[in-house]
Amino acid sequence: MTSRLSGRALAAPIILAAALVLAGCKNDGSAINAKAMKPLPEKLVAEIQKKDMDAQSPILVRLFKQEAELEVWKQDRSGRFSLLKTYPICRWSGDLGPKIKEGDRQAPEGFYSITPAQMNPQSAYYLSFNMGYPNAFDKALGRTGSQLMVHGDCSSRGCYAMTDEQISEIYALGRESFFGGQRAFQVQAYPFRMTPANFARHRNNPNMPFWKMLKEGNDHFEVTRQEPKIDVCEKRYVFDAQPAPGSTAPLNFSPAGRCPAYQVSEDVAQAVRQKQREDDTKIAELVSRGTPVASLNHGIDGGMNAVFASKLPNASTGLSEPAVSTAALGSAPGTIPQHVNPPKTPEPVPTAFAPSSPAPATQVAAAGPGENFFAGLARKMGLSSGPEQSTPAVAAKAKTVRQEPRRARQTATQTARAARTDPRPAPKPGTSKTVAASAPAAKPESASGSATPLAGSQPIVSSNSFSSRWSAFR
Numbered sequence: 001m002t003s004r005l006s007g008r009a010l011a012a013p014i015i016l017a018a019a020l021v022l023a024g025c026k027n028d029g030s031a032i033n034a035k036a037m038k039p040l041p042e043k044l045v046a047e048i049q050k051k052d053m054d055a056q057s058p059i060l061v062r063l064f065k066q067e068a069e070l071e072v073w074k075q076d077r078s079g080r081f082s083l084l085k086t087y088p089i090c091r092w093s094g095d096l097g098p099k100i101k102e103g104d105r106q107a108p109e110g111f112y113s114i115t116p117a118q119m120n121p122q123s124a125y126y127l128s129f130n131m132g133y134p135n136a137f138d139k140a141l142g143r144t145g146s147q148l149m150v151h152g153d154c155s156s157r158g159c160y161a162m163t164d165e166q167i168s169e170i171y172a173l174g175r176e177s178f179f180g181g182q183r184a185f186q187v188q189a190y191p192f193r194m195t196p197a198n199f200a201r202h203r204n205n206p207n208m209p210f211w212k213m214l215k216e217g218n219d220h221f222e223v224t225r226q227e228p229k230i231d232v233c234e235k236r237y238v239f240d241a242q243p244a245p246g247s248t249a250p251l252n253f254s255p256a257g258r259c260p261a262y263q264v265s266e267d268v269a270q271a272v273r274q275k276q277r278e279d280d281t282k283i284a285e286l287v288s289r290g291t292p293v294a295s296l297n298h299g300i301d302g303g304m305n306a307v308f309a310s311k312l313p314n315a316s317t318g319l320s321e322p323a324v325s326t327a328a329l330g331s332a333p334g335t336i337p338q339h340v341n342p343p344k345t346p347e348p349v350p351t352a353f354a355p356s357s358p359a360p361a362t363q364v365a366a367a368g369p370g371e372n373f374f375a376g377l378a379r380k381m382g383l384s385s386g387p388e389q390s391t392p393a394v395a396a397k398a399k400t401v402r403q404e405p406r407r408a409r410q411t412a413t414q415t416a417r418a419a420r421t422d423p424r425p426a427p428k429p430g431t432s433k434t435v436a437a438s439a440p441a442a443k444p445e446s447a448s449g450s451a452t453p454l455a456g457s458q459p460i461v462s463s464n465s466f467s468s469r470w471s472a473f474r
Helices: 002-023 042-050 136-140 164-179 196-201 208-224 266-288 373-380 392-421 466-473
Strands: 059-064 069-075 081-088 110-114 128-130 149-151 185-190 230-233 236-239
Touching: 042 081, 059 164, 069 164, 081 164, 110 136, 110 208, 128 164, 136 230, 149 164, 185 208, 196 208, 196 266, 208 236, 208 266
Parallel strands: 059 185
Antiparallel strands: 059 069, 069 081, 110 185, 128 149, 230 236
């Protein structure tokens, strides 16, 4: 009992500070902001109780651009995080990929921490919380930008915008978690759900190395159902790092500096490795079956969940997934403002204008010409017997093999006819007149039509190929 009381006493100042910030109190003693202190809806409270959670237990938020969804996860009484509710995103801007610089209209991707000080009860967009961009990882890469929010009003210029009714609930869930003692809640922002199908579709995207790193954090969360501990060193994210065996000194991470010696709990590391192996196998299978590659686009204007787009005349979901059937969509969760600006339909990028990677040309022995990392993985695993083999080079080779017997029969027939009609004697063996002198010598070609490489040489992969980018990233 004494320890419980002392714990409450220690938590009281934190809760009081959070209450003052969240309530929007001013030095002049003005009234508490009614929007910021609106209680949780009864229906949501009932759902919290049904899922064996407490109203003030910690939360975690996940954002997905392509699916245009925001998830709120909440810690249940077993100590694990479970999905409480999924909110369709009314509007997000930019393209799939991270925010790079101020003014690029990109919504951030990565791992962000939200403290009580980042909650804004006086927001011009009803209510909001600041995502904390740029974080340590963004800063290490020199990325710029500010005031990137999750807010209401369904209007976005680099933010994730909800309806006012939605942000009211999300804000209240964050507020209650702070009142319960949570010092900060984590936001995980992704381009899409980290599934094998999505990685197969986007396998040629220049952002793939970055997305593979985000997937590692996603995998830590999914196998443990705990908020992953985030650190940054060597300009990359590190997840659930612990001091090395025998070390008593605390870990000291420098975002741009060398990583300290650390370890990951063997149970967690093994579970993550197992998940990654299973996902890589599925990705390779999907690639071998000829899963179409998602096209790059220009005129990017973000996305909107189909439940909102279906309620607006001639609206597009943009880069978000279109609705299969608008009849299956219910009413929009909240009020869509009159000034809402739906995203435009993306236009494919011409090949000549496709973004390129700055990575240098690299010789890659693991993947043949025309293969990306996942295609090479499929070939290694013996999964390349499907439609993935139907590349121009393979098709040409197969066609050549099929035509060889026909050509041999035709040549034999023509030779026999010539012997009956040509009065000239047949050339002696070993003479050089078997080929007409006027016919130029043809250069040997491969099945793909390109010059045959020298024996022992390795295929050169273009610097814009995914294989070179993935090799450099590894």
